[in-house]
Amino acid sequence: MNRPYDLGILGGGQLARMSTQAAQRMGLKVACLEHGTDTPAGQITTQINGFLTDSHAIAEIMELCDFLTLENEFVPAHMIRSACEIAGRDEDCILPGIDTLETIQDKLLQRQAYARYGAPTPKAVPINPDDPKSAMDAIGFPCVLKARFGGYDGKGTRTAMTPPDFVKYEDLWKQGGWLVEEFVPFRRELAVMVYRSKTDTGVFPTMETIQTNHVCDLVFPSGTDARAVAISAVEAVDGYGLFGVELFETERGDFLINEIAPRPHNTGHYTLDWGGISQFEQHVRLAMHFPCEKPVGQDCAMANLLGIENAVDWKNGLRQAMIDVPNCHVHWYGKAESRPGRKMGHLNIQGDNCRDLADKARESFYRGWAAPGPDLG
Numbered sequence: 037m038n039r040p041y042d043l044g045i046l047g048g049g050q051l052a053r054m055s056t057q058a059a060q061r062m063g064l065k066v067a068c069l070e071h072g073t074d075t076p077a078g079q080i081t082t083q084i085n086g087f088l089t090d091s092h093a094i095a096e097i098m099e100l101c102d103f104l105t106l107e108n109e110f111v112p113a114h115m116i117r118s119a120c121e122i123a124g125r126d127e128d129c130i131l132p133g134i135d136t137l138e139t140i141q142d143k144l145l146q147r148q149a150y151a152r153y154g155a156p157t158p159k160a161v162p163i164n165p166d167d168p169k170s171a172m173d174a175i176g177f178p179c180v181l182k183a184r185f186g187g188y189d190g191k192g193t194r195t196a197m198t199p200p201d202f203v204k205y206e207d208l209w210k211q212g213g214w215l216v217e218e219f220v221p222f223r224r225e226l227a228v229m230v231y232r233s234k235t236d237t238g239v240f241p242t243m244e245t246i247q248t249n250h251v252c253d254l255v256f257p258s259g260t261d262a263r264a265v266a267i268s269a270v271e272a273v274d275g276y277g278l279f280g281v282e283l284f285e286t287e288r289g290d291f292l293i294n295e296i297a298p299r300p301h302n303t304g305h306y307t308l309d310w311g312g313i314s315q316f317e318q319h320v321r322l323a324m325h326f327p328c329e330k331p332v333g334q335d336c337a338m339a340n341l342l343g344i345e346n347a348v349d350w351k352n353g354l355r356q357a358m359i360d361v362p363n364c365h366v367h368w369y370g371k372a373e374s375r376p377g378r379k380m381g382h383l384n385i386q387g388d389n390c391r392d393l394a395d396k397a398r399e400s401f402y403r404g405w406a407a408p409g410p411d412l413g
């Protein structure tokens with residue numbers, strides 16, 4: 037192959053940006069596909085301007101790049117298939133595989149794949165808008181209602197304690213495309229990055245994740261080992277590439293698979309500063325069909341930097357975090373617009389007390405971000 041770019045990434049957000057940085061360090065030429073200007077990845081590499089739902093735009097980047105991957109699992113699988121036809125490319129030019137993507141895009145197919153494979157996961161059934169009672173009877177209460185397609189950051193997820201609660205959400209599920217699943221009274225939420233090529237399968241450490249307002253924003257070593265279950269999730273969807281696996285840990289210490297993302301994941305950002313290979317480099321190696329490196333590193337915690345109401349200058353936040361916690365490493369995504377709650381960056385800290393230090397550094401960052409800057413003359 038001799039196309040102008042080595043790697044094409046569907047998407048131009050922060051995951052594409054950090055993957056690009058890893059690829060560029062290796063000397064690879066990267067293009068991304070995203071709509072708009074001044075995008076996180078478009079700031080640092082070639083951007084093809086187009087929508088991820090447009091098969092012609094996907095075909096355009098396919099024609100330009102030897103290998104492709106994605107940062108966003110919502111790119112419709114059938115669009116990627118038709119793009120392959122338009123561009124005259126084999127479907128295996130892209131990782132993750134299109135069939136795997138199709139399974140993951142539907143939370144019901146995902147659950148069914150785990151169940152078929154014998155991987156532990158909450159029981160789930162579709163909600164038939166004409167007969168919701170069958171679904172209630174099959175699952176019982178409490179239960180969790182979920183949109184099968186397109187949910188993220190808890191949007192499209194509702195908990196029902198009783199049948200009237202379930203009915204209360206009728207406006208959502210009566211259109212179709214919803215499932216209901218067992219409520220898991222979990223002790224903690226965990227996440228594991230898994231990689232799998234045709235010759236090599238491996239895992240990064242098991243991390244604990246804390247969600248605030250349905251957004252995962254603090255990640256640190258869990259002290260437990262859910263790696264075997266995480267691998268089974270990837271095998272269940274016949275997945276190749278890099279995957280973020282989200283799990284529940286029950287009171288008894290069992291692990292249940294919640295969901296997987298076929299790409300670098302927020303819960304793997306700590307690997308940028310843990311001393312071993314990062315999730316982004318592993319992702320690029322997989323997409324390029326290079327050998328993987330075994331992930332080994334130090335304990336490290338990650339705190340997301342979310343947009344705040346009274347933001348002034350983020351570089352004042354950066355400075356304040358560095359003053360208060362000198363060994364913190366800030367990664368800023370360069371998003372054109374900051375909105376409250378939006379993921380604008382993250383910081384990582386290695387060491388024994390990393391969870392508390394990440395929290396402290398983030399507080400300092402927010403304090404500095406909201407303050408008028410120092411007069412540096």
Ligand SMILES: Nc1ncnc2c1ncn2[C@@H]1O[C@H](COP(=O)(O)OP(=O)(O)OP(=O)(O)O)[C@@H](O)[C@H]1O
Pocket residue numbers: 158180187188189190191192193217218219220221222225247250251252282294295
């Ligand atoms: N079956 C369940 N039992 C208990 N809590 C659940 C269940 N499913 C989801 N949750 C809670 O809701 C959160 C969001 O659910 P899920 O991860 O399925 O949706 P999402 O919108 O794709 O999330 P995200 O983009 O934040 O990963 C989970 O992190 C967990 O806290």
Ligand SMILES: [Mg+2]
Pocket residue numbers: 282294295
């Ligand atoms: Mg989730």
